[in-house]
Amino acid sequence: MSHAITDSMTMIGRSIRLGRRNVDTLIMSIVLPLLMMALFVYVFGGAIDTGTQYINYVVPGIILLCTGYGAASTAMSVADDMNSGMIDRLRSMPIRSFAVLTGHVTASVARNALSTTIVVGAAVAMGFRPSASPLEWVAAAGLLLLYVLALSWLAAGLGSVAKSVESASALSFFMLFLPYLSSAFVPTDTMPSFLRGVSEHQPITPVIETVRGLLTGTPIGDKGWIALAWSVGLLVASFIVATALYRRRVND
Amino acid sequence: MIVEATGLRKAYGSTAVLDGIDLEVAEGSVFALLGPNGAGKTTTIRILSTLSRPDGGRLRVAGFDVVREPAEVRGVISLTGQYAAVDAEQTGRENLVMVARLMHLGRPGAKARAAELLERFDLVDAADRRVKTYSGGMRRRLDLAMSLVAAPKVIFLDEPTTGLDPASRTTMWDAIRDLVRTGTTIFLTTQYLEEADRLADRIMVLDKGKVAAQGTADDLKARVGGDRLDLRFTSGAALDVAAALLGGFPDHERLVLSVPSDGTAAHLHTVLDDLRAAAAAPVQVSSHRPTLDDVFLALTAREGVPA
Numbered sequence: 001m002s003h004a005i006t007d008s009m010t011m012i013g014r015s016i017r018l019g020r021r022n023v024d025t026l027i028m029s030i031v032l033p034l035l036m037m038a039l040f041v042y043v044f045g046g047a048i049d050t051g052t053q054y055i056n057y058v059v060p061g062i063i064l065l066c067t068g069y070g071a072a073s074t075a076m077s078v079a080d081d082m083n084s085g086m087i088d089r090l091r092s093m094p095i096r097s098f099a100v101l102t103g104h105v106t107a108s109v110a111r112n113a114l115s116t117t118i119v120v121g122a123a124v125a126m127g128f129r130p131s132a133s134p135l136e137w138v139a140a141a142g143l144l145l146l147y148v149l150a151l152s153w154l155a156a157g158l159g160s161v162a163k164s165v166e167s168a169s170a171l172s173f174f175m176l177f178l179p180y181l182s183s184a185f186v187p188t189d190t191m192p193s194f195l196r197g198v199s200e201h202q203p204i205t206p207v208i209e210t211v212r213g214l215l216t217g218t219p220i221g222d223k224g225w226i227a228l229a230w231s232v233g234l235l236v237a238s239f240i241v242a243t244a245l246y247r248r249r250v251n252d
Numbered sequence: 253m254i255v256e257a258t259g260l261r262k263a264y265g266s267t268a269v270l271d272g273i274d275l276e277v278a279e280g281s282v283f284a285l286l287g288p289n290g291a292g293k294t295t296t297i298r299i300l301s302t303l304s305r306p307d308g309g310r311l312r313v314a315g316f317d318v319v320r321e322p323a324e325v326r327g328v329i330s331l332t333g334q335y336a337a338v339d340a341e342q343t344g345r346e347n348l349v350m351v352a353r354l355m356h357l358g359r360p361g362a363k364a365r366a367a368e369l370l371e372r373f374d375l376v377d378a379a380d381r382r383v384k385t386y387s388g389g390m391r392r393r394l395d396l397a398m399s400l401v402a403a404p405k406v407i408f409l410d411e412p413t414t415g416l417d418p419a420s421r422t423t424m425w426d427a428i429r430d431l432v433r434t435g436t437t438i439f440l441t442t443q444y445l446e447e448a449d450r451l452a453d454r455i456m457v458l459d460k461g462k463v464a465a466q467g468t469a470d471d472l473k474a475r476v477g478g479d480r481l482d483l484r485f486t487s488g489a490a491l492d493v494a495a496a497l498l499g500g501f502p503d504h505e506r507l508v509l510s511v512p513s514d515g516t517a518a519h520l521h522t523v524l525d526d527l528r529a530a531a532a533a534p535v536q537v538s539s540h541r542p543t544l545d546d547v548f549l550a551l552t553a554r555e556g557v558p559a
Protein backbone atom coordinates (compact mmCIF):
# COMPACT_ATOMS: atom_id res chain seq x y z
CA MET A 1 0.00 0.00 0.00
CA SER A 2 2.69 2.49 1.00
CA HIS A 3 4.55 1.51 -2.16
CA ALA A 4 1.47 2.33 -4.20
CA ILE A 5 1.60 5.81 -2.68
CA THR A 6 5.32 6.39 -3.19
CA ASP A 7 5.06 5.06 -6.77
CA SER A 8 2.24 7.51 -7.43
CA MET A 9 4.23 10.33 -5.84
CA THR A 10 7.20 9.54 -8.10
CA MET A 11 5.01 9.54 -11.19
CA ILE A 12 3.23 12.74 -10.10
CA GLY A 13 6.62 14.42 -9.68
CA ARG A 14 7.58 13.27 -13.15
CA SER A 15 4.38 14.50 -14.80
CA ILE A 16 4.61 17.89 -13.11
CA ARG A 17 8.24 18.25 -14.19
CA LEU A 18 7.37 17.26 -17.76
CA GLY A 19 4.38 19.61 -17.73
CA ARG A 20 6.48 22.51 -16.51
CA ARG A 21 9.02 21.90 -19.25
CA ASN A 22 6.51 21.50 -22.01
CA VAL A 23 6.59 25.25 -22.48
CA ASP A 24 4.27 25.37 -25.51
CA THR A 25 1.44 23.58 -23.74
CA LEU A 26 1.94 25.58 -20.57
CA ILE A 27 1.85 28.91 -22.36
CA MET A 28 -1.13 27.88 -24.45
CA SER A 29 -3.03 26.70 -21.38
CA ILE A 30 -2.67 30.19 -19.90
CA VAL A 31 -2.61 32.45 -22.94
CA LEU A 32 -5.49 30.80 -24.78
CA PRO A 33 -8.07 31.37 -22.02
CA LEU A 34 -6.85 34.93 -21.56
CA LEU A 35 -7.26 35.58 -25.28
CA MET A 36 -10.69 33.98 -25.29
CA MET A 37 -11.72 36.10 -22.33
CA ALA A 38 -10.49 39.30 -23.98
CA LEU A 39 -12.29 38.30 -27.17
CA PHE A 40 -15.59 37.61 -25.43
CA VAL A 41 -15.44 40.61 -23.13
CA TYR A 42 -14.24 43.26 -25.58
CA VAL A 43 -15.50 41.96 -28.93
CA PHE A 44 -18.67 39.90 -28.46
CA GLY A 45 -19.62 41.02 -24.98
CA GLY A 46 -21.19 44.28 -26.04
CA ALA A 47 -23.63 42.42 -28.28
CA ILE A 48 -24.62 39.78 -25.74
CA ASP A 49 -27.28 40.74 -23.24
CA THR A 50 -26.98 38.79 -20.02
CA GLY A 51 -28.56 41.38 -17.75
CA THR A 52 -25.23 42.05 -16.07
CA GLN A 53 -21.69 43.23 -16.87
CA TYR A 54 -20.67 40.62 -19.46
CA ILE A 55 -17.37 39.91 -17.71
CA ASN A 56 -19.24 38.91 -14.55
CA TYR A 57 -21.24 36.50 -16.69
CA VAL A 58 -18.44 34.97 -18.72
CA VAL A 59 -15.66 34.19 -16.22
CA PRO A 60 -17.00 30.77 -15.15
CA GLY A 61 -17.36 29.82 -18.82
CA ILE A 62 -13.77 30.76 -19.52
CA ILE A 63 -12.65 28.66 -16.55
CA LEU A 64 -14.52 25.66 -17.94
CA LEU A 65 -13.03 26.29 -21.36
CA CYS A 66 -9.62 26.05 -19.67
CA THR A 67 -10.49 22.69 -18.13
CA GLY A 68 -11.39 21.31 -21.54
CA TYR A 69 -8.09 22.49 -22.96
CA GLY A 70 -6.22 21.06 -19.95
CA ALA A 71 -7.97 17.71 -20.35
CA ALA A 72 -7.09 17.54 -24.02
CA SER A 73 -3.41 18.05 -23.26
CA THR A 74 -3.62 15.41 -20.53
CA ALA A 75 -5.01 12.93 -23.05
CA MET A 76 -2.08 13.78 -25.30
CA SER A 77 0.53 13.27 -22.55
CA VAL A 78 -0.97 9.91 -21.66
CA ALA A 79 -1.08 8.86 -25.32
CA ASP A 80 2.54 9.87 -25.67
CA ASP A 81 3.56 7.52 -22.85
CA MET A 82 1.33 4.69 -24.06
CA ASN A 83 2.80 4.84 -27.56
CA SER A 84 6.45 5.18 -26.55
CA GLY A 85 8.71 2.68 -24.86
CA MET A 86 7.97 4.27 -21.47
CA ILE A 87 4.87 2.20 -20.75
CA ASP A 88 6.77 -1.02 -21.53
CA ARG A 89 9.54 -0.01 -19.18
CA LEU A 90 7.07 0.72 -16.38
CA ARG A 91 5.06 -2.43 -17.00
CA SER A 92 8.15 -4.62 -16.90
CA MET A 93 9.03 -3.24 -13.47
CA PRO A 94 7.61 -4.66 -10.23
CA ILE A 95 5.31 -1.67 -9.68
CA ARG A 96 1.69 -0.78 -10.36
CA SER A 97 2.16 0.85 -13.74
CA PHE A 98 -1.29 2.45 -13.47
CA ALA A 99 0.58 5.09 -11.44
CA VAL A 100 1.54 6.64 -14.77
CA LEU A 101 -2.09 7.72 -15.19
CA THR A 102 -2.34 8.94 -11.60
CA GLY A 103 0.73 11.06 -12.29
CA HIS A 104 -0.74 12.68 -15.38
CA VAL A 105 -4.14 13.26 -13.79
CA THR A 106 -2.64 14.93 -10.73
CA ALA A 107 -0.38 17.11 -12.84
CA SER A 108 -3.40 18.01 -14.96
CA VAL A 109 -5.36 19.15 -11.91
CA ALA A 110 -2.38 21.18 -10.69
CA ARG A 111 -1.92 22.83 -14.09
CA ASN A 112 -5.61 23.65 -14.23
CA ALA A 113 -5.55 25.16 -10.75
CA LEU A 114 -2.68 27.38 -11.86
CA SER A 115 -4.28 28.52 -15.11
CA THR A 116 -7.63 29.09 -13.38
CA THR A 117 -5.98 31.26 -10.75
CA ILE A 118 -4.29 33.32 -13.44
CA VAL A 119 -7.52 33.65 -15.42
CA VAL A 120 -9.44 34.82 -12.35
CA GLY A 121 -6.66 37.29 -11.52
CA ALA A 122 -6.68 38.66 -15.05
CA ALA A 123 -10.48 38.85 -15.00
CA VAL A 124 -10.37 40.96 -11.85
CA ALA A 125 -7.92 43.26 -13.60
CA MET A 126 -10.37 43.51 -16.52
CA GLY A 127 -13.25 44.49 -14.27
CA PHE A 128 -14.61 41.22 -12.88
CA ARG A 129 -16.22 41.97 -9.50
CA PRO A 130 -17.05 38.75 -7.62
CA SER A 131 -19.24 39.12 -4.53
CA ALA A 132 -18.36 35.73 -3.01
CA SER A 133 -17.73 35.16 0.68
CA PRO A 134 -14.68 33.05 1.61
CA LEU A 135 -16.96 30.04 2.05
CA GLU A 136 -18.43 30.56 -1.42
CA TRP A 137 -14.93 30.80 -2.91
CA VAL A 138 -14.05 27.50 -1.25
CA ALA A 139 -17.24 25.89 -2.51
CA ALA A 140 -16.64 27.13 -6.07
CA ALA A 141 -13.01 25.97 -5.99
CA GLY A 142 -14.07 22.61 -4.59
CA LEU A 143 -16.68 22.03 -7.29
CA LEU A 144 -14.23 23.04 -10.02
CA LEU A 145 -11.55 20.73 -8.63
CA LEU A 146 -13.99 17.85 -8.55
CA TYR A 147 -15.07 18.56 -12.12
CA VAL A 148 -11.48 18.93 -13.36
CA LEU A 149 -10.50 15.70 -11.64
CA ALA A 150 -13.38 13.89 -13.34
CA LEU A 151 -12.54 15.34 -16.73
CA SER A 152 -8.84 14.52 -16.28
CA TRP A 153 -9.60 10.86 -15.58
CA LEU A 154 -11.78 10.74 -18.64
CA ALA A 155 -8.96 12.29 -20.65
CA ALA A 156 -6.48 9.78 -19.20
CA GLY A 157 -8.78 6.95 -20.26
CA LEU A 158 -9.07 8.31 -23.80
CA GLY A 159 -5.34 8.91 -23.94
CA SER A 160 -4.58 5.35 -22.90
CA VAL A 161 -6.46 3.82 -25.84
CA ALA A 162 -5.38 6.38 -28.43
CA LYS A 163 -2.97 4.92 -30.97
CA SER A 164 -1.12 8.23 -31.32
CA VAL A 165 -0.83 11.66 -29.78
CA GLU A 166 -2.77 13.08 -32.72
CA SER A 167 -5.69 10.73 -32.28
CA ALA A 168 -5.75 11.54 -28.56
CA SER A 169 -6.12 15.16 -29.48
CA ALA A 170 -8.93 14.30 -31.90
CA LEU A 171 -10.68 12.12 -29.30
CA SER A 172 -10.64 14.92 -26.76
CA PHE A 173 -11.98 17.51 -29.22
CA PHE A 174 -15.48 17.30 -27.76
CA MET A 175 -14.14 18.47 -24.40
CA LEU A 176 -13.08 21.70 -26.07
CA PHE A 177 -16.34 22.00 -27.90
CA LEU A 178 -18.81 21.22 -25.13
CA PRO A 179 -18.52 24.58 -23.30
CA TYR A 180 -19.87 26.39 -26.39
CA LEU A 181 -23.03 24.29 -26.16
CA SER A 182 -23.68 25.42 -22.60
CA SER A 183 -24.60 28.56 -20.74
CA ALA A 184 -20.90 29.50 -20.72
CA PHE A 185 -21.13 32.39 -23.17
CA VAL A 186 -24.82 33.03 -23.77
CA PRO A 187 -27.87 32.22 -21.63
CA THR A 188 -29.44 28.95 -22.82
CA ASP A 189 -32.89 30.54 -23.25
CA THR A 190 -31.52 32.42 -26.27
CA MET A 191 -30.73 29.14 -28.06
CA PRO A 192 -33.03 27.29 -30.48
CA SER A 193 -34.98 24.68 -28.57
CA PHE A 194 -33.04 21.56 -29.70
CA LEU A 195 -29.75 23.16 -28.67
CA ARG A 196 -31.28 24.28 -25.41
CA GLY A 197 -32.16 20.64 -24.75
CA VAL A 198 -28.51 19.66 -25.26
CA SER A 199 -27.08 22.48 -23.27
CA GLU A 200 -29.39 22.11 -20.29
CA HIS A 201 -28.72 18.39 -19.96
CA GLN A 202 -24.97 18.36 -20.17
CA PRO A 203 -22.76 18.68 -17.07
CA ILE A 204 -21.11 21.96 -17.98
CA THR A 205 -24.23 24.11 -17.68
CA PRO A 206 -25.04 23.27 -14.04
CA VAL A 207 -21.36 23.52 -13.09
CA ILE A 208 -21.12 26.95 -14.72
CA GLU A 209 -24.41 28.14 -13.22
CA THR A 210 -23.31 27.03 -9.76
CA VAL A 211 -19.87 28.63 -10.01
CA ARG A 212 -21.44 31.80 -11.40
CA GLY A 213 -23.95 31.84 -8.54
CA LEU A 214 -21.29 31.28 -5.90
CA LEU A 215 -19.00 33.97 -7.29
CA THR A 216 -21.46 36.66 -8.40
CA GLY A 217 -24.65 35.90 -6.49
CA THR A 218 -26.90 34.86 -9.40
CA PRO A 219 -29.58 32.35 -8.37
CA ILE A 220 -28.36 28.76 -8.18
CA GLY A 221 -31.53 26.90 -7.31
CA ASP A 222 -31.20 23.13 -7.63
CA LYS A 223 -28.30 23.56 -10.09
CA GLY A 224 -25.85 23.21 -7.18
CA TRP A 225 -26.92 19.67 -6.39
CA ILE A 226 -27.18 18.75 -10.03
CA ALA A 227 -23.63 20.03 -10.62
CA LEU A 228 -22.35 18.06 -7.64
CA ALA A 229 -24.14 14.91 -8.77
CA TRP A 230 -22.81 15.28 -12.30
CA SER A 231 -19.25 15.83 -11.07
CA VAL A 232 -19.23 12.94 -8.62
CA GLY A 233 -20.95 10.66 -11.13
CA LEU A 234 -18.56 11.70 -13.87
CA LEU A 235 -15.57 11.15 -11.58
CA VAL A 236 -16.65 7.64 -10.63
CA ALA A 237 -17.53 6.75 -14.21
CA SER A 238 -14.36 8.28 -15.64
CA PHE A 239 -12.17 6.46 -13.15
CA ILE A 240 -13.82 3.14 -13.93
CA VAL A 241 -13.59 3.80 -17.66
CA ALA A 242 -9.94 4.86 -17.39
CA THR A 243 -9.08 1.72 -15.42
CA ALA A 244 -10.88 -0.50 -17.92
CA LEU A 245 -9.40 1.19 -20.98
CA TYR A 246 -5.92 1.08 -19.49
CA ARG A 247 -6.28 -2.63 -18.76
CA ARG A 248 -7.58 -3.27 -22.24
CA ARG A 249 -4.67 -1.43 -23.76
CA VAL A 250 -1.97 -3.20 -21.82
CA ASN A 251 -3.36 -6.74 -22.23
CA ASP A 252 -2.64 -7.88 -25.75
CA MET B 253 18.27 -22.80 -17.17
CA ILE B 254 17.29 -19.29 -16.19
CA VAL B 255 15.00 -18.76 -19.19
CA GLU B 256 13.01 -21.66 -20.60
CA ALA B 257 10.29 -21.75 -23.17
CA THR B 258 8.57 -24.77 -24.64
CA GLY B 259 6.00 -24.62 -27.39
CA LEU B 260 5.67 -20.82 -27.25
CA ARG B 261 2.86 -19.73 -29.54
CA LYS B 262 1.34 -16.35 -30.28
CA ALA B 263 -1.02 -15.21 -33.01
CA TYR B 264 -2.41 -11.81 -33.86
CA GLY B 265 -5.75 -12.43 -35.45
CA SER B 266 -5.32 -15.37 -37.77
CA THR B 267 -1.59 -14.80 -38.33
CA ALA B 268 0.70 -17.01 -36.28
CA VAL B 269 3.56 -14.75 -35.21
CA LEU B 270 5.29 -17.37 -33.05
CA ASP B 271 4.63 -20.93 -34.06
CA GLY B 272 6.01 -23.25 -31.40
CA ILE B 273 9.30 -21.87 -30.15
CA ASP B 274 11.50 -23.86 -27.76
CA LEU B 275 14.45 -22.15 -26.16
CA GLU B 276 16.76 -22.40 -23.17
CA VAL B 277 19.17 -19.85 -21.79
CA ALA B 278 21.82 -20.80 -19.25
CA GLU B 279 22.40 -18.49 -16.29
CA GLY B 280 25.18 -15.97 -16.91
CA SER B 281 25.24 -16.53 -20.67
CA VAL B 282 24.39 -14.33 -23.63
CA PHE B 283 21.61 -15.58 -25.84
CA ALA B 284 20.93 -13.91 -29.18
CA LEU B 285 17.68 -14.14 -31.07
CA LEU B 286 18.62 -13.42 -34.65
CA GLY B 287 16.17 -12.73 -37.41
CA PRO B 288 15.03 -10.33 -40.10
CA ASN B 289 12.38 -7.68 -39.54
CA GLY B 290 9.02 -9.21 -38.67
CA ALA B 291 10.51 -12.55 -37.59
CA GLY B 292 8.87 -12.32 -34.16
CA LYS B 293 11.83 -11.18 -32.04
CA THR B 294 10.04 -8.34 -30.29
CA THR B 295 6.98 -10.50 -29.71
CA THR B 296 9.16 -13.14 -28.02
CA ILE B 297 10.81 -10.55 -25.78
CA ARG B 298 7.49 -8.93 -24.87
CA ILE B 299 6.04 -12.27 -23.85
CA LEU B 300 9.08 -13.33 -21.79
CA SER B 301 9.13 -9.95 -20.04
CA THR B 302 5.41 -10.30 -19.08
CA LEU B 303 4.17 -7.49 -21.36
CA SER B 304 2.17 -9.70 -23.66
CA ARG B 305 0.30 -12.95 -23.05
CA PRO B 306 1.27 -16.05 -25.00
CA ASP B 307 -1.46 -18.15 -26.63
CA GLY B 308 0.31 -21.31 -25.60
CA GLY B 309 3.50 -22.78 -24.23
CA ARG B 310 5.27 -23.20 -20.94
CA LEU B 311 7.49 -20.27 -19.98
CA ARG B 312 9.75 -19.87 -16.99
CA VAL B 313 12.14 -17.09 -16.04
CA ALA B 314 14.37 -17.59 -12.98
CA GLY B 315 12.09 -20.41 -11.89
CA PHE B 316 8.90 -18.33 -12.06
CA ASP B 317 6.02 -18.98 -14.40
CA VAL B 318 5.79 -15.99 -16.72
CA VAL B 319 2.00 -16.15 -17.07
CA ARG B 320 1.04 -17.06 -13.53
CA GLU B 321 3.72 -15.19 -11.57
CA PRO B 322 4.32 -12.00 -13.56
CA ALA B 323 5.05 -9.89 -10.48
CA GLU B 324 7.85 -12.27 -9.39
CA VAL B 325 9.26 -12.30 -12.91
CA ARG B 326 9.25 -8.50 -13.04
CA GLY B 327 11.23 -8.47 -9.82
CA VAL B 328 14.20 -10.26 -11.42
CA ILE B 329 14.25 -8.98 -15.00
CA SER B 330 14.61 -5.74 -16.81
CA LEU B 331 13.72 -4.72 -20.31
CA THR B 332 15.39 -2.36 -22.71
CA GLY B 333 12.93 -2.13 -25.55
CA GLN B 334 13.45 -1.57 -29.22
CA TYR B 335 12.72 2.15 -28.84
CA ALA B 336 14.53 4.06 -26.09
CA ALA B 337 12.26 4.47 -23.06
CA VAL B 338 13.64 7.73 -21.72
CA ASP B 339 11.94 11.05 -21.03
CA ALA B 340 13.38 13.58 -23.45
CA GLU B 341 12.32 16.49 -21.23
CA GLN B 342 14.02 15.10 -18.13
CA THR B 343 17.76 15.11 -17.59
CA GLY B 344 19.71 11.87 -17.59
CA ARG B 345 20.01 12.04 -13.84
CA GLU B 346 16.30 12.71 -13.34
CA ASN B 347 15.44 9.73 -15.51
CA LEU B 348 17.67 7.47 -13.43
CA VAL B 349 16.48 8.82 -10.09
CA MET B 350 12.88 8.31 -11.19
CA VAL B 351 13.49 4.63 -11.92
CA ALA B 352 15.46 4.23 -8.69
CA ARG B 353 12.59 5.78 -6.71
CA LEU B 354 10.18 3.38 -8.38
CA MET B 355 12.47 0.57 -7.24
CA HIS B 356 12.06 1.96 -3.70
CA LEU B 357 15.67 2.87 -3.13
CA GLY B 358 14.77 5.91 -1.02
CA ARG B 359 15.85 9.42 -1.90
CA PRO B 360 19.57 9.28 -0.92
CA GLY B 361 19.91 5.73 -2.22
CA ALA B 362 18.32 6.71 -5.53
CA LYS B 363 20.67 9.65 -5.96
CA ALA B 364 23.71 7.53 -5.18
CA ARG B 365 22.64 4.78 -7.58
CA ALA B 366 22.00 7.33 -10.35
CA ALA B 367 25.46 8.88 -9.86
CA GLU B 368 27.07 5.43 -9.96
CA LEU B 369 25.34 4.49 -13.22
CA LEU B 370 26.07 7.86 -14.86
CA GLU B 371 29.72 7.24 -14.07
CA ARG B 372 29.65 3.69 -15.37
CA PHE B 373 27.97 4.63 -18.65
CA ASP B 374 30.15 7.64 -19.29
CA LEU B 375 27.30 10.13 -18.96
CA VAL B 376 28.65 12.27 -16.13
CA ASP B 377 29.21 15.35 -18.29
CA ALA B 378 25.72 15.13 -19.77
CA ALA B 379 24.03 14.08 -16.52
CA ASP B 380 22.21 17.36 -15.93
CA ARG B 381 21.31 18.09 -19.52
CA ARG B 382 17.90 17.23 -20.88
CA VAL B 383 17.89 13.96 -22.78
CA LYS B 384 16.54 15.66 -25.91
CA THR B 385 20.06 17.06 -26.39
CA TYR B 386 21.63 13.55 -26.27
CA SER B 387 22.96 11.66 -29.28
CA GLY B 388 21.41 8.33 -30.22
CA GLY B 389 24.26 6.44 -28.59
CA MET B 390 23.93 8.40 -25.34
CA ARG B 391 20.19 7.76 -25.23
CA ARG B 392 20.75 4.05 -25.69
CA ARG B 393 23.33 4.02 -22.90
CA LEU B 394 21.00 5.89 -20.59
CA ASP B 395 18.21 3.49 -21.53
CA LEU B 396 20.43 0.55 -20.60
CA ALA B 397 21.55 2.28 -17.39
CA MET B 398 17.88 2.73 -16.42
CA SER B 399 17.38 -1.00 -16.86
CA LEU B 400 20.25 -1.76 -14.50
CA VAL B 401 19.09 0.29 -11.53
CA ALA B 402 17.84 -2.74 -9.66
CA ALA B 403 20.65 -5.12 -10.69
CA PRO B 404 18.37 -7.59 -12.51
CA LYS B 405 19.26 -11.26 -13.02
CA VAL B 406 18.10 -11.33 -16.62
CA ILE B 407 18.21 -8.43 -19.03
CA PHE B 408 16.16 -8.40 -22.21
CA LEU B 409 17.64 -6.17 -24.89
CA ASP B 410 15.58 -5.68 -28.02
CA GLU B 411 17.86 -4.63 -30.88
CA PRO B 412 20.24 -2.70 -28.63
CA THR B 413 22.33 -1.24 -31.43
CA THR B 414 19.91 -0.82 -34.32
CA GLY B 415 20.38 2.62 -35.82
CA LEU B 416 23.62 3.38 -33.99
CA ASP B 417 26.82 4.51 -35.68
CA PRO B 418 29.76 2.05 -35.56
CA ALA B 419 31.52 3.83 -32.67
CA SER B 420 28.39 3.88 -30.49
CA ARG B 421 27.77 0.26 -31.39
CA THR B 422 31.21 -0.71 -30.12
CA THR B 423 30.62 1.21 -26.89
CA MET B 424 27.32 -0.60 -26.44
CA TRP B 425 28.97 -3.97 -27.03
CA ASP B 426 31.55 -3.15 -24.37
CA ALA B 427 28.79 -2.24 -21.94
CA ILE B 428 27.06 -5.55 -22.63
CA ARG B 429 30.30 -7.51 -22.13
CA ASP B 430 30.80 -5.72 -18.79
CA LEU B 431 27.38 -6.87 -17.73
CA VAL B 432 28.18 -10.45 -18.58
CA ARG B 433 31.24 -10.20 -16.37
CA THR B 434 29.00 -9.36 -13.41
CA GLY B 435 27.12 -12.62 -13.98
CA THR B 436 23.99 -11.11 -15.52
CA THR B 437 22.17 -13.22 -18.10
CA ILE B 438 21.55 -11.40 -21.36
CA PHE B 439 18.78 -12.16 -23.80
CA LEU B 440 19.19 -9.96 -26.84
CA THR B 441 17.67 -9.71 -30.27
CA THR B 442 19.46 -8.46 -33.31
CA GLN B 443 19.31 -8.26 -37.06
CA TYR B 444 23.08 -8.09 -37.21
CA LEU B 445 24.97 -11.32 -37.60
CA GLU B 446 28.15 -9.69 -36.51
CA GLU B 447 26.54 -8.65 -33.25
CA ALA B 448 25.33 -12.16 -32.50
CA ASP B 449 28.70 -13.57 -33.51
CA ARG B 450 30.61 -11.23 -31.20
CA LEU B 451 28.41 -11.25 -28.14
CA ALA B 452 26.41 -14.42 -27.94
CA ASP B 453 27.23 -17.81 -26.44
CA ARG B 454 24.21 -19.27 -28.16
CA ILE B 455 22.30 -18.03 -31.18
CA MET B 456 18.83 -18.87 -32.32
CA VAL B 457 17.80 -17.95 -35.83
CA LEU B 458 14.14 -17.05 -36.00
CA ASP B 459 12.37 -16.83 -39.30
CA LYS B 460 8.64 -16.20 -39.77
CA GLY B 461 7.88 -17.30 -36.23
CA LYS B 462 9.76 -20.60 -36.44
CA VAL B 463 13.18 -21.66 -35.22
CA ALA B 464 15.35 -21.95 -38.32
CA ALA B 465 18.44 -23.09 -36.42
CA GLN B 466 20.16 -22.77 -33.09
CA GLY B 467 23.51 -23.40 -31.51
CA THR B 468 26.83 -21.66 -31.05
CA ALA B 469 28.09 -19.44 -33.85
CA ASP B 470 30.44 -22.28 -34.86
CA ASP B 471 27.64 -24.85 -34.86
CA LEU B 472 25.64 -22.68 -37.18
CA LYS B 473 28.53 -22.06 -39.52
CA ALA B 474 29.24 -25.78 -39.64
CA ARG B 475 25.62 -26.38 -40.68
CA VAL B 476 25.98 -24.52 -43.97
CA GLY B 477 29.02 -26.46 -44.93
CA GLY B 478 32.49 -26.78 -43.54
CA ASP B 479 35.64 -24.81 -44.16
CA ARG B 480 37.35 -24.55 -47.48
CA LEU B 481 40.98 -24.10 -48.56
CA ASP B 482 41.88 -21.70 -51.36
CA LEU B 483 45.13 -22.69 -53.08
CA ARG B 484 46.76 -20.25 -55.48
CA PHE B 485 49.11 -21.35 -58.22
CA THR B 486 51.57 -19.60 -60.54
CA SER B 487 50.43 -21.35 -63.73
CA GLY B 488 47.31 -22.78 -65.28
CA ALA B 489 49.15 -26.06 -65.80
CA ALA B 490 49.84 -26.43 -62.06
CA LEU B 491 46.20 -25.58 -61.35
CA ASP B 492 45.05 -28.33 -63.74
CA VAL B 493 47.36 -30.88 -62.13
CA ALA B 494 46.09 -29.94 -58.67
CA ALA B 495 42.46 -30.05 -59.79
CA ALA B 496 42.97 -33.52 -61.31
CA LEU B 497 44.50 -34.69 -58.06
CA LEU B 498 42.21 -33.09 -55.47
CA GLY B 499 38.95 -32.25 -57.25
CA GLY B 500 37.39 -29.04 -55.96
CA PHE B 501 36.51 -25.93 -57.90
CA PRO B 502 39.22 -24.40 -60.13
CA ASP B 503 39.09 -20.70 -61.02
CA HIS B 504 41.27 -20.28 -64.08
CA GLU B 505 41.21 -16.54 -64.08
CA ARG B 506 42.58 -16.12 -60.56
CA LEU B 507 44.51 -19.41 -60.73
CA VAL B 508 42.84 -20.51 -57.50
CA LEU B 509 41.56 -23.95 -56.56
CA SER B 510 38.98 -24.17 -53.78
CA VAL B 511 38.77 -27.51 -51.98
CA PRO B 512 36.53 -28.55 -49.12
CA SER B 513 38.25 -29.11 -45.80
CA ASP B 514 37.49 -30.25 -42.29
CA GLY B 515 39.52 -27.37 -40.92
CA THR B 516 42.24 -29.56 -39.34
CA ALA B 517 46.01 -29.10 -39.72
CA ALA B 518 46.31 -32.76 -40.70
CA HIS B 519 44.15 -32.23 -43.77
CA LEU B 520 46.24 -29.21 -44.77
CA HIS B 521 49.45 -31.28 -44.43
CA THR B 522 48.08 -34.05 -46.61
CA VAL B 523 47.01 -31.63 -49.31
CA LEU B 524 50.39 -29.88 -49.39
CA ASP B 525 52.36 -33.13 -49.35
CA ASP B 526 50.32 -34.58 -52.22
CA LEU B 527 50.76 -31.41 -54.26
CA ARG B 528 54.49 -31.26 -53.65
CA ALA B 529 54.83 -34.91 -54.72
CA ALA B 530 52.97 -34.02 -57.94
CA ALA B 531 55.28 -31.01 -58.46
CA ALA B 532 52.30 -28.61 -58.25
CA ALA B 533 52.92 -26.82 -54.97
CA PRO B 534 50.75 -23.74 -54.48
CA VAL B 535 52.30 -20.31 -53.77
CA GLN B 536 49.58 -19.28 -51.36
CA VAL B 537 47.11 -21.07 -49.11
CA SER B 538 44.20 -19.52 -47.25
CA SER B 539 41.54 -21.12 -45.11
CA HIS B 540 37.92 -19.87 -45.04
CA ARG B 541 35.15 -20.44 -42.59
CA PRO B 542 31.62 -19.61 -43.69
CA THR B 543 30.41 -16.39 -42.05
CA LEU B 544 27.15 -16.09 -40.18
CA ASP B 545 25.98 -14.10 -43.17
CA ASP B 546 26.27 -17.24 -45.26
CA VAL B 547 24.30 -19.11 -42.58
CA PHE B 548 21.67 -16.46 -42.29
CA LEU B 549 21.08 -16.20 -46.00
CA ALA B 550 21.04 -19.96 -46.41
CA LEU B 551 18.58 -20.42 -43.55
CA THR B 552 16.19 -17.59 -44.14
CA ALA B 553 16.08 -17.84 -47.92
CA ARG B 554 14.41 -21.26 -47.82
CA GLU B 555 10.86 -21.88 -46.64
CA GLY B 556 10.17 -24.06 -43.60
CA VAL B 557 13.68 -25.17 -42.75
CA PRO B 558 13.53 -27.87 -40.05
CA ALA B 559 15.22 -26.90 -36.80
Ligand SMILES: Nc1ncnc2c1ncn2[C@@H]1O[C@H](COP(=O)(O)OP(=O)(O)O)[C@@H](O)[C@H]1O
Pocket residue numbers: 252264269287288289290291292293294295296
Ligand atom coordinates in the same frame (compact mmCIF):
# COMPACT_ATOMS: atom_id res chain seq x y z
N1 LIG C 1 0.21 -5.87 -31.70
C1 LIG C 1 0.27 -6.48 -32.90
N2 LIG C 1 -0.83 -6.66 -33.63
C2 LIG C 1 -0.78 -7.29 -34.83
N3 LIG C 1 0.33 -7.77 -35.38
C3 LIG C 1 1.47 -7.63 -34.71
C4 LIG C 1 1.52 -6.98 -33.42
N4 LIG C 1 2.80 -6.99 -32.99
C5 LIG C 1 3.52 -7.61 -33.95
N5 LIG C 1 2.73 -8.00 -34.97
C6 LIG C 1 3.19 -8.73 -36.18
O1 LIG C 1 3.94 -9.83 -35.76
C7 LIG C 1 5.06 -10.04 -36.61
C8 LIG C 1 6.33 -10.10 -35.78
O2 LIG C 1 6.57 -8.84 -35.24
P1 LIG C 1 7.79 -8.53 -34.27
O3 LIG C 1 7.77 -9.48 -33.15
O4 LIG C 1 7.72 -7.08 -33.95
O5 LIG C 1 9.02 -8.83 -35.23
P2 LIG C 1 10.54 -8.37 -35.11
O6 LIG C 1 10.76 -7.76 -33.76
O7 LIG C 1 11.34 -9.62 -35.30
O8 LIG C 1 10.78 -7.39 -36.21
C9 LIG C 1 5.04 -8.93 -37.63
O9 LIG C 1 4.48 -9.44 -38.81
C10 LIG C 1 4.14 -7.90 -37.02
O10 LIG C 1 3.46 -7.19 -38.00
Ligand SMILES: [Mg+2]
Pocket residue numbers: 293294295334410411
Ligand atom coordinates in the same frame (compact mmCIF):
# COMPACT_ATOMS: atom_id res chain seq x y z
MG1 LIG D 1 11.37 -5.87 -33.24
